[in-house]
Each structure stands twice: as C-alpha cells, then as structure tokens.
Amino acid sequence: MSSTTTVGQETQAAILEAEHWSAHNYKPLPVVLSKGEGCFVWDVDGNRYLDMLSAYSALNQGHRHPAILEALHEQAGRITLTSRAFHNDRMGPFLHALCEATGFEKALPMNTGAEAVETALKAARKWGYTVKGVPDGRAEIIACENNFHGRTTTIVGFSTEAQYRHGFGPFTPGFKIIPYGDSAALEDAITENTVGFLVEPIQGEGGVIVPPEGYLARCAEICAEHDVLLINDEIQTGLGRTGQLFCGDWDGTRGDILIVGKALGGGVYPVSGILADAEVMDVFTPGDHGSTFGGNPLGAAVGSASLRVILDERLSDRARELGDWFMERLRAIDSPHVEEIRGRGLMVGVVIRETSATARPFCEALMERGILAKETHHQVIRFAPPLVVTHEILEEALESIEPVVRGEGVELP
Ligand SMILES: *Cc1c(COP(=O)(O)O)cnc(C)c1O
DSSP states (O other), rough: OOOOOOHHHHHHHHHHHHHHHHHHOOOOOOOOOOEEEBBBBEEETTTTEEEEEEETTTTTTTTTTTTHHHHHHHTTOOOOOOOOTOOOTTHHHHHHHHHHTTTTTTTEESSHHHHHHHHHHHHHHHHHIIIIOTTTTEEEEEETTTTTOOOOOOHHHOOOOOHHHHTTOSSSEEEEETTTOOHHHHHHOOTTTEEEEEOOOSSSSTTTTTOOTTHHHHHHHHHTTOOEEEEETTTTTTTTSSSSSGGGGGGGGOOSSSOOOOGTTTSSSOEEEEEEOOHTTTTTOOSSSSOSSOOOOOHHHHHHHHHHHHHTTTTTHHHHHHHHHHHHHHHTTOOOEEEEEEEETTTTEEEEOTTTOOOHHHHHHHHHHTEEEETHHHHHHHHHHHHHTOHHHHHHHHHHHHHHHHHTTTOOO
16 A cells, blocks of 8 residues: 555546546546455556545445345345335345334335435424424424535535535525534524424534534433434444444434435445334325335345444444544644544544645545545545454555655645
C-alpha cells in the first residue's frame, strides 16, 4: 500500500467513456475499480487499494463475503422475484431474524435507504392521524440541520444543504428543522401536531458529527413525554459500524421506528427496511404502501446472510476495538492541517483546517498511496473501512495515512 500507484491507459479510457455517457451527478476520484475482495479493491490497471469508504458503510462485511455470495448464488438458482402479490419462502425468515436482532415486533422491507426513510415518514404520519389523533393534513415531522436522509424530492425538501435542494422545488410541506445535538431545541419545537422526530445518531454525510453525550437518550425521553415517534435513521451508523449493533445502543435506545439499509445488503444487493412495534406498523393496511422489489426472495436471502455475518463475526466488537485504537493513532499525528479527529467505532472523520485546504487533495494523495477515502462535507476525510479489516491492515495503512495527514504529497493551494 505504501507503493505509489500508476494510472494507465485503461483507467483514462474507462473514465472518458463513463463521463461521456453518464449524467454528471457525481465527481468520483479518478480510479476505475474492477475487482474487490474483503477490504481491498483493484483498478483496471492492476493497482491494489484499501477501501476505506466501504460504499458509505454498505460494505461492512467486506467485498464479496463468501457466506453472502453463497446465499446469493443459492437463491439465484431457485427464485429471485415474486412481487408481493404472492408470498415467497424467504421474506418471512428474513424479517423474523431482523426483528429478533433489533427487538422490534414488525418489519417492512424496501430496497434503498431513501425508500426506507420515505416509508418511515409515511408510517409516522399515518400513526399521527390514526393513533395520536392529529387533525387531517396537519402532521409535523421535525428533522435536524445538516441532516442526510437520501435524495427523493420529499427528503431533499427538508435538507439544509443548498445544493441538494436548489432547482428541485416545490417541496413537500410538514417538516421543521432544529439544530442537531440540541435536545432543548427538540422540546421547544414540538407541538400537538408533531408526529415524529427524524434523526441520525451520528451525522455521517454531514461530516461525521458526533452529538453530545446522552443526546439520543434525552431525545427519546422527550419524544415519549410528548407522544412523538423517535425515527432513528441508522442506515449508515447501524449494523456494527460504530462499535455497537446500532449506534443508538450507546444511548440505550433504538427509537420507535428504526431505519436500516446499506450493510443490510452486504454490499451485493440493495436491501433496506423499517422496524417498529405493532402500534405503529399496523397503521399500514393492504394497498397503503408497497414496492415491486421490496421483500423479494433474492434480497431476503442476501439480507439474512448479511445480518448473520455481522452477528456471527461480532463485527460490532471489532469496530469498537479497532476504532478506539485507530483514532488514538490518528490523534497522535502532529499535523498543522488537522483541526479535529472525531467519530465512533470505525466511523472516523479527520477534519482538515479551512486555512490549509479542503479534504479533497488529501484524499487524492491517499489514493496515490493505495488508500481510497472520500471527503465529506468539504473539510472531512472519512475513514470507514469494512469491519472485517484487521489490526495489521490498518497498521500498514497508517504508514501511508500519517505522512499524508501531515501534508506530504498533498497539493495545497
Ligand atoms: C445513505 C443514507 C441514506 C440514503 O440511502 P440510499 O440507499 O442512498 O437511498 C439515508 N440516510 C442515511 C443516514 C444515509 O447514510
């Protein structure tokens, strides 16, 4: 990993083709990947990299985990899609396992994270009208500044990131924004029409923002007092990433609605869903909500295997132990460019001082040394390797990370 990678003709040609034919809604690092295994990926020119993004934590189990691939292949040889017009023999066992692992009574399967968030919003609103007794059309949902919950028109409507909204209005009404990490602001914002509080236990896309100690626990208390649903978006923080099965476990709460996605598909297939107890989930009646692919047998088989790997391999414990040690090592780096190191488990942010540069040139320098990380929120280098990473692999990675964080080989403005 310490050897410098070389970009060859294969890479140039592949980038030109993709850039020509694709919409330009992303600005990827200039690397073209064609193979992955465990924590490592290879580009079309044969260079090896340590994947420290893990597809935004969708790859907690690593690339092509054998148990997940086996479930995929086995199921692909039987039946892959039924639609929910019929039952299939995989969805039940999957949702059963998911409920047992999370402690909720019911699950509703979807595919992508944004769909699961939309499902949670619909559940909260319908619960508000049918259970809480909010007058028709008046339900309010509170969300936080600097949130990230996905990219649908409803969800970007309550984003506070100008670029996510600009040009995409008009937006869905019924959302209110409060500062993140401020439980008093939540209490002040609640009215008799508030049905839910949508929150990430750590803001991932927002720059690995860790709220004050006990924040989620206090929010859960406030929500309970005011008959408001705590909607806990653990799409990124869940399934072991922060050193507990769910990040909310640090605060002793998983919320009233738990949203899961990303690593639930083990990096091979989109699988998401929401979990809740019957009081909330029973608001859905046949025809209220649906998805052609949600709960399909291939996704259910992959989801079951993905969850089993997280639990059997105790990946949460691994994230906690390795994360504590890794963050300690990062904090020991003496660099004029670093403002702060923050995170939990193996969700770690290195905040670059605005007076130095953005995080982008640091990520480019890391790439040249065989480490793939991606800047988030301009100033933050996010380190979130697959949770199957080892002490030795991270030790070797630090040999490249330390000089780059000190500014070596970084193109500063
Ligand atoms: C990634 C993410 C989403 C959206 O998931 P998609 O699968 O990209 O739609 C929602 N919430 C959080 C916290 C996320 O990190």
